[in-house]
Amino acid sequence: MTNIWESHKLSIIAVGLALIGLMSSMVVIPEEEQAVVVRTGNPVRVINRFQPDVPFGETGAGVVLRIPLVEQVIRIDKRVLDLDMSQQQVLSSDQQRLLVDAYARFRIIDPVQMVESAGTTDGVRLQLEPILNSVLRQELGRRTFAAMLTAERGDAMSNITSKLDDQARRYGAQVIDVRIKQTDLPTGAPLAAAFTRMETDREREARTIRAQGQRDARIIRAEADAEAARIYAESFGKDPGFYDFYRAMQSYDKTFAQGEDQGESSIILSPDNEYLRQFRGRR
Amino acid sequence: MSTFGAIAKNIGLAMAGKNPWGGKSDSSDGPSGSGGGSDSDSGGSEKPKGPRNPWLPGSGGGGGEEPRRSANIEDIFKKRGPEGPRKGGGGPGGPNFQFPQRPGGKSWLPVAIGVVALAWVGTTSIHFVQPKEQGVVTTLGKFSRTFNPGTNWTLPAPFESVYIENVSEVRAFRIPEGSEGEKLILTGDQNLVNLSYLIRWNINDLSLYKFRLAKPIETVKQAAEAAMRSAVAEKTLDDTFSGEGRAQIEERVRTRMQAILDGYKAGITVQGVEIDKTDPPEQVSDAFKDVSAAEQDADAARNRSRGVAQQILAAAEGETAAFDKVYEQYRLAPEVTRQRLYYETMERVLSQTDKTIVETNGVTTYLPLPEIRKRAQAAPPASPPAAVEGQ
Numbered sequence: 001m002t003n004i005w006e007s008h009k010l011s012i013i014a015v016g017l018a019l020i021g022l023m024s025s026m027v028v029i030p031e032e033e034q035a036v037v038v039r040t041g042n043p044v045r046v047i048n049r050f051q052p053d054v055p056f057g058e059t060g061a062g063v064v065l066r067i068p069l070v071e072q073v074i075r076i077d078k079r080v081l082d083l084d085m086s087q088q089q090v091l092s093s094d095q096q097r098l099l100v101d102a103y104a105r106f107r108i109i110d111p112v113q114m115v116e117s118a119g120t121t122d123g124v125r126l127q128l129e130p131i132l133n134s135v136l137r138q139e140l141g142r143r144t145f146a147a148m149l150t151a152e153r154g155d156a157m158s159n160i161t162s163k164l165d166d167q168a169r170r171y172g173a174q175v176i177d178v179r180i181k182q183t184d185l186p187t188g189a190p191l192a193a194a195f196t197r198m199e200t201d202r203e204r205e206a207r208t209i210r211a212q213g214q215r216d217a218r219i220i221r222a223e224a225d226a227e228a229a230r231i232y233a234e235s236f237g238k239d240p241g242f243y244d245f246y247r248a249m250q251s252y253d254k255t256f257a258q259g260e261d262q263g264e265s266s267i268i269l270s271p272d273n274e275y276l277r278q279f280r281g282r283r
Numbered sequence: 284m285s286t287f288g289a290i291a292k293n294i295g296l297a298m299a300g301k302n303p304w305g306g307k308s309d310s311s312d313g314p315s316g317s318g319g320g321s322d323s324d325s326g327g328s329e330k331p332k333g334p335r336n337p338w339l340p341g342s343g344g345g346g347g348e349e350p351r352r353s354a355n356i357e358d359i360f361k362k363r364g365p366e367g368p369r370k371g372g373g374g375p376g377g378p379n380f381q382f383p384q385r386p387g388g389k390s391w392l393p394v395a396i397g398v399v400a401l402a403w404v405g406t407t408s409i410h411f412v413q414p415k416e417q418g419v420v421t422t423l424g425k426f427s428r429t430f431n432p433g434t435n436w437t438l439p440a441p442f443e444s445v446y447i448e449n450v451s452e453v454r455a456f457r458i459p460e461g462s463e464g465e466k467l468i469l470t471g472d473q474n475l476v477n478l479s480y481l482i483r484w485n486i487n488d489l490s491l492y493k494f495r496l497a498k499p500i501e502t503v504k505q506a507a508e509a510a511m512r513s514a515v516a517e518k519t520l521d522d523t524f525s526g527e528g529r530a531q532i533e534e535r536v537r538t539r540m541q542a543i544l545d546g547y548k549a550g551i552t553v554q555g556v557e558i559d560k561t562d563p564p565e566q567v568s569d570a571f572k573d574v575s576a577a578e579q580d581a582d583a584a585r586n587r588s589r590g591v592a593q594q595i596l597a598a599a600e601g602e603t604a605a606f607d608k609v610y611e612q613y614r615l616a617p618e619v620t621r622q623r624l625y626y627e628t629m630e631r632v633l634s635q636t637d638k639t640i641v642e643t644n645g646v647t648t649y650l651p652l653p654e655i656r657k658r659a660q661a662a663p664p665a666s667p668p669a670a671v672e673g674q
Contacts, residue, residue: 028423030421031421031424031426032493032494033424057425057426057427061421061426062422062423063424063425077497079495079496079497080495080502080549082498103509105502105547145473149473150517177543179505179509180509180513181512184469194474195564195566195567197474198474198475198520198570199570201474202567202570202573203570203573206573206574206576207577209574209577209578210577210581210584213580213583213584213585214581214584216581216585216588217587217588218588220585220588220589220592221588221591221592224591224592224595224596225595227595227599229599232599232602232603234603235604236603236606239614242610242613242621243606245621246606246624249624249625249628252628256633256635256636266636266638267633267636267637267639268639269638275629276640
């Protein structure tokens with residue numbers, strides 16, 4: 001080891017220096033990133049800029065040469081980034097409040113402009129967040145509460161996206177879309193009112209169901225009564241006279257029969273009575 | 284044992300004054316010495332061989348009579364180890380270790396470099412890709428190719444790097460995470476529903492997944508939430524409880540999520556969305572339970588009525604059937620049957636009652652009216668003659 005060092009001292013140092021020089025002039029830009037090369041304060045070129053239709057591997061990622069010490073490379077994320085909005089209270093056109101939680105997705109399409117206007121992607125986020133808030137509030141505030149809930153369906157989201165995109169272009173960013181992640185009722189009175197409404201709604205439903213049950217029960221009984229009457233009429237109507245007699249017999253049986261819970265009966269008969277017709281042995 | 288104790292004491296004394304580590308090693312000497320006393324004899328005897336403690340002044344060892352008095356670094360480390368004094372001092376792995384001589388008398392350096400290089404290539408350029416997996420190769424950061432299952436080769440580590448991910452595995456996450464917690468979602472009729480669901484997804488294009496999205500998993504979750512909220516907002520509360528409504532919501536969430544993710548070119552396929560719970564919010568669940576109780580009540584009332592109805596009909600059928608039978612016989616011999624029925628009934632009736640026959644024409648009959656009246660108070664008096672004569 002020492003021998004090699006002693007005999008090739010100069011060349012080793014030269015190789016080492018060359019390596020260091022090469023290393024400092026080579027920059028690896030991975031596929032996920034784009035970079036702006038800044039020479040003494042001026043952005044001179046963009047590496048691996050986002051282009052929508054160029055397949056991976058042909059966008060310019062990889063090893064890039066720069067002039068050491070003079071050129072500075074600023075790396076910028078090339079991927080789709082998220083901008084998460086903090087929860088906002090939005091007032092609908094019919095004066096109801098809704099807590100809205102939205103997010104936006106954006107990417108940097110003009111790194112030079114981004115570096116000049118916002119500095120970093122976090123800077124872009126900082127700039128865009130208040131814009132997103134106000135655009136969202138404006139756009140949703142023109143709708144009724146019910147329409148706000150289904151804002152995803154209508155043109156609200158595309159309006160918001162295009163408005164935010166207009167602003168974002170100034171920072172070299174492109175807004176891909178804006179979505180409402182969450183819509184909630186503010187806690188306190190609005191939420192309590194909603195619960196009360198749900199509760200009373202269910203009470204009404206419960207009452208209705210019980211009443212319907214009673215009604216159905218009544219109808220079922222009445223139908224049975226009617227059917228029974230029909231059956232009786234059909235059968236007894238064949239001979240009303242005989243039915244009268246037959247039923248009277250049953251009735252006497254029941255009325256005069258001795259049994260529990262029944263009063264004792266006494267019958268005073270006249271000898272002229274039909275039953276006693278034969279009593280005197282006449283005829 | 285006793286000799287060791289003395290040594291330890293001496294060391295302790297020597298270090299207490301001069302050794303910068305003294306305070307600490309002093310306190311740990313005692314217990315470790317007594318714990319591993321049998322081992323420490325050899326350690327003690329080897330002491331003078333080790334390097335000297337650089338913090339001790341030269342005269343410390345030159346005191347003459349006791350060379351042991353000066354502690355050296357090796358000693359200290361021997362005794363401070365967590366396992367107590369080490370056995371055997373230096374040993375083959377110790378500071379005096381030397382490679383065995385190579386047969387030719389040459390240096391081991393080329394061999395060592397070769398081994399390291401082999402390990403480098405072996406660990407970073409052979410990649411075994413499992414059948415479910417896909418790999419993405421980047422050459423100095425630049426996307427170069429994808430891997431298929433099997434054995435794949437790349438240039439070693441800093442030049443090419445590989446990102447292997449399981450792509451056919453279906454990943455799942457639940458919203459809200461964990462089983463507890465309420466996630467209230469507003470429905471189209473401005474009610475709230477507590478809903479939890481499962482999203483299943485997998486990667487369909489690893490390079491898109493890796494290079495397009497900054498936070499892929501986060502993105503999937505947010506897309507799921509946005510899609511679910513908007514799908515539920517299109518439905519009424521009752522729809523979310525019904526099986527059909529749930530199926531529709533699931534399908535809409537899936538297609539909408541897929542559209543959102545495709546918009547990002549995320550390289551993700553949404554396999555399915557399963558709603559596993561739709562509950563009314565906790566605060567109003569009693570009212571909801573009362574609705575199902577009401578349904579039960581209504582059913583109970585209907586059932587009771589049906590029972591009564593069956594009873595009424597059965598009674599009617601029975602009664603008419605009896606009448607019909609008798610009537611059939613009556614028609615065969617009306618007069619006789621009629622008389623027979625009359626007499627039989629009278630027999631039954633009169634045999635069970637008190638009878639009084641009153642002759643008309645001027646016979647005065649004593650009627651025990653009070654008694655009759657007394658009886659009559661229990662049951663309303665019938666008017667028997669009229670009843671009988673009514674026939």
